[in-house]
Amino acid sequence: xxxxxxxxxxxxxxxxxxxxxxxxxxxxxxxxxxxxxxxxxxxxxxxxxxxxxxxxxxxxxxxxxxxxxxxxxxxxxxxxxxxxxxxxxxxxxxxxxxxxxxxxxxxxxxxxxxxxxxxxxxxxxxxxxxxxxxxxxxxxxxxxxxxxxxxxxxxxxxxxxxxxxxxxxxxxxxxxxxxxxxxxxxxxxxxxxxxxxxxxxxxxxxxxxxxxxxxxxxxxxxxxxxxxxxxxxxxxxxxxxxxxxxxxxxxxxxxxxxxxxxxxxxxxxxxxxxxxxxxxxxxxxxxxxx
Amino acid sequence: xxxxxxxxxxxxxxxxxxxxxxxxxxxxxxxxxxxxxxxxxxxxxxxxxxxxxxxxxxxxxxxxxxxxxxxxxxxxxxxxxxxxxxxxxxxxxxxxxxxxxxxxxxxxxxxxxxxxxxxxxxxxxxxxxxxxxxxxxxxxxxxxxxxxxxxxxxxxxxxxxxxxxxxxxxxxxxxxxxxxxxxxxxxxxxxxxxxxxxxxxxxxxxxxxxxxxxxxxxxxxxxxxxxxxxxxxxxxxxxxxxxxxxxxxxxxxxxxxxxxxxxxxxxxxxxxxxxxxxxxxxxxxxxxxxxxxxxxxxxxxxxxxxxxxxxxxxxxxxxxxxxxxxxxxxxxxxxxxxxxxxxxxxxxxxxxxxxxxxxxxxxxxxxxxxxxx
Numbered sequence: 215x216x217x218x219x220x221x222x223x224x225x226x227x228x229x230x231x232x233x234x235x236x237x238x239x240x241x242x243x244x245x246x247x248x249x250x251x252x253x254x255x256x257x258x259x260x261x262x263x264x265x266x267x268x269x270x271x272x273x274x275x276x277x278x279x280x281x282x283x284x285x286x287x288x289x290x291x292x293x294x295x296x297x298x299x300x301x302x303x304x305x306x307x308x309x310x311x312x313x314x315x316x317x318x319x320x321x322x323x324x325x326x327x328x329x330x331x332x333x334x335x336x337x338x339x340x341x342x343x344x345x346x347x348x349x350x351x352x353x354x355x356x357x358x359x360x361x362x363x364x365x366x367x368x369x370x371x372x373x374x375x376x377x378x379x380x381x382x383x384x385x386x387x388x389x390x391x392x393x394x395x396x397x398x399x400x401x402x403x404x405x406x407x408x409x410x411x412x413x414x415x416x417x418x419x420x421x422x423x424x425x426x427x428x429x430x431x432x433x434x435x436x437x438x439x440x441x442x443x444x445x446x447x448x449x450x451x452x453x454x455x456x457x458x459x460x461x462x463x464x465x466x467x468x469x470x471x472x473x474x475x476x477x478x479x480x481x482x483x484x485x486x487x488x489x490x491x492x493x494x495x496x497x498x499x500x501x502x503x504x
Numbered sequence: 505x506x507x508x509x510x511x512x513x514x515x516x517x518x519x520x521x522x523x524x525x526x527x528x529x530x531x532x533x534x535x536x537x538x539x540x541x542x543x544x545x546x547x548x549x550x551x552x553x554x555x556x557x558x559x560x561x562x563x564x565x566x567x568x569x570x571x572x573x574x575x576x577x578x579x580x581x582x583x584x585x586x587x588x589x590x591x592x593x594x595x596x597x598x599x600x601x602x603x604x605x606x607x608x609x610x611x612x613x614x615x616x617x618x619x620x621x622x623x624x625x626x627x628x629x630x631x632x633x634x635x636x637x638x639x640x641x642x643x644x645x646x647x648x649x650x651x652x653x654x655x656x657x658x659x660x661x662x663x664x665x666x667x668x669x670x671x672x673x674x675x676x677x678x679x680x681x682x683x684x685x686x687x688x689x690x691x692x693x694x695x696x697x698x699x700x701x702x703x704x705x706x707x708x709x710x711x712x713x714x715x716x717x718x719x720x721x722x723x724x725x726x727x728x729x730x731x732x733x734x735x736x737x738x739x740x741x742x743x744x745x746x747x748x749x750x751x752x753x754x755x756x757x758x759x760x761x762x763x764x765x766x767x768x769x770x771x772x773x774x775x776x777x778x779x780x781x782x783x784x785x786x787x788x789x790x791x792x793x794x795x796x797x798x799x800x801x802x803x804x805x806x807x808x809x810x811x812x813x814x815x816x817x818x819x820x821x822x823x824x825x826x827x828x829x830x831x832x833x834x835x836x837x838x839x840x841x842x843x844x845x846x847x848x849x850x851x852x853x854x855x856x857x858x859x860x861x862x863x864x865x866x867x868x869x870x871x872x873x874x875x876x877x
Binding site for chain 2: 394396397399400401402403404405406407410414415418419500501502
């Protein structure tokens with residue numbers, strides 16, 4: 215513990231030695247934080263790797279390339295992509311409305327945005343399944359238009375979008391609030407049309423946050439389970455998501471296979487988050503003039 | 505392009521920001537809107553720009569009513585206090601923004617835009633910074649870029665909202681001079697908002713003093729300083745020494761202090777306003793004035809020695825200030841704690857409730873006594 219704490223503190227210490235630090239409690243707070251991160255994140259992840267390493271390479275490859283599992287990757291990826299892109303659009307709109315306009319009930323809507331986080335995902339899943347079922351409130355209307363949502367991959371998209379929309383709203387909202395009205399006024403005084411102001415002035419400040427929000431929404435959707443299984447129908451090769459495949463393997467007491475598939479989800483999520491962080495760090499550094 | 509402001513009213517909730525303001529801004533001149541915060545000067549500027557709409561009244565550019573014209577169609581350049589540069593665009597892209605926003609048929613070619621931008625970069629003396637981002641510039645450089653950006657589309661009117669407010673003193677002075685030179689070269693009609701009286705008097709051709717949503721006085725800087733028309737303008741422009749008292753026997757009297765006021769109605773309250781340069785110090789009182797003061801502080805910095813004095817045997821809300829040349833200072837060598845007498849040469853009297861001052865001139869007598877000193 216103490217070793218990692220020192221390693222983390224090293225670059226800071228070059229500028230200000232322990233005795234010169236103004237804020238107290240650096241060592242203690244960093245130590246507790248790292249301990250906690252290890253306990254709840256790193257240790258379980260290590261367990262995952264250890265569990266998987268019980269398999270031979272061939273077994274591992276066989277497990278993760280099972281046709282039914284491969285099909286679940288495809289379903290999960292495209293539904294998560296669809297859901298997060300939808301959230302990108304709708305979440306941006308919602309954040310925009312919440313920041314830019316005053317209207318009665320604004321605070322209520324602002325609070326409701328967090329509901330998908332607060333609601334148990336199983337509850338969300340059951341509710342959505344009921345609403346979108348053939349005889350549900352939405353399902354009836356959609357059925358007339360020939361659209362089937364419940365028990366199809368479209369249902370997966372709906373469940374994913376519902377559970378991950380707060381990621382987009384809550385990442386975009388503070389950035390929108392920070393935007394200086396003077397920038398927009400300057401653009402308009404230079405003769406820019408409303409759409410040009412949005413494209414050239416507002417959006418460039420906004421999109422790093424928007425991309426982060428969409429990426430968070432996407433990775434969250436990759437692992438979503440509770441909300442999806444109630445509405446997806448879970449037809450093999452059609453509407454099975456990867457998290458369900460993990461669950462199925464667990465029910466068969468095949469822990470190794472379950473963790474092998476889980477490690478794939480983990481890999482995709484981590485690579486995506488790292489890539490976004492790197493790219494965003496570069497973009498923001500340029501704006502800050504470093 | 506002259507600007508006419510016709511009976512503009514504007515309120516924010518219960519706060520009356522502008523109360524029936526009418527004003528003429530002459531073409532090709534640099535006009536300052538001067539006033540304390542909350543006087544409505546920025547609101548007025550934003551209404552002229554079209555960034556804010558007035559509750560009633562009209563704005564005319566060269567005789568044309570533009571009250572209902574959108575800001576983007578008013579063809580104005582606007583410079584913000586905090587620059588408002590687009591931080592994700594380079595300096596050159598920032599300057600080109602207005603040109604690229606023009607409708608397709610009037611938009612110059614890419615080549616022409618690049619040439620215009622290069623020329624503007626020359627003009628603001630920053631051609632080497634074309635590819636930098638705003639975050640890499642100093643405050644003064646940012647404001648120059650903002651100015652170039654506002655001027656790129658050749659606006660008929662340039663509006664500046666506290667353009668030097670966020671800069672430090674040295675840069676502010678440089679930029680002020682530079683803006684004046686630029687204005688003299690291009691002669692656009694410009695209005696700038698400031699709360700800094702020195703800036704307003706130094707930079708502008710015409711100063712509009714505002715207070716509480718109204719125009720107090722409009723005049724050239726010299727005219728304004730020499731002939732303030734109200735107590736507010738007096739107080740706001742530079743330091744002023746005040747003697748308030750009662751007129752008795754043709755003199756303004758308070759405690760130990762007495763100043764002769766020939767021809768003024770007796771038995772009324774009055775205030776005498778004296779600029780630091782309108783007062784001299786002497787070792788003894790003179791026939792027309794007896795204003796005993798004790799020296800509190802002496803400041804030698806600047807082209808003039810500034811002496812701060814406290815009334816002796818009478819009262820004043822604020823400390824008195826008298827200027828003295830370094831030559832005079834060396835000759836008389838006043839020191840802290842000494843008792844001196846202020847000898848006014850010219851004064852401005854507000855008698856009774858009158859809002860307008862009356863100039864009192866003791867010049868001939870004062871001259872004689874100063875020579876005796």
